[in-house]
Amino acid sequence: MRMPVRLAVAARRFAADQSAATAVEYAVMTFIAIAIVAAITLLGGSVTAMYEQLKGLFIK
Secondary structure, three states, rough: OOHHHHHHHHHHHHHHOOOOHHHHHHHHHHHHHHHHHHHHHHHHHHHHHHHHHHHHHHHO
């Protein structure tokens, strides 16, 4: 096989391979999930305090 033909065949195989793209997508989804959990954990206390303050204003 000539080199351009080999390159074309390799490029077609690479383009058809979905396993690497799927792994990257799962990694991105995992990172987003971890970021959401971290944000909820870090902001949870201040959000709770804010709602308690608002509740105190309405209950008086």
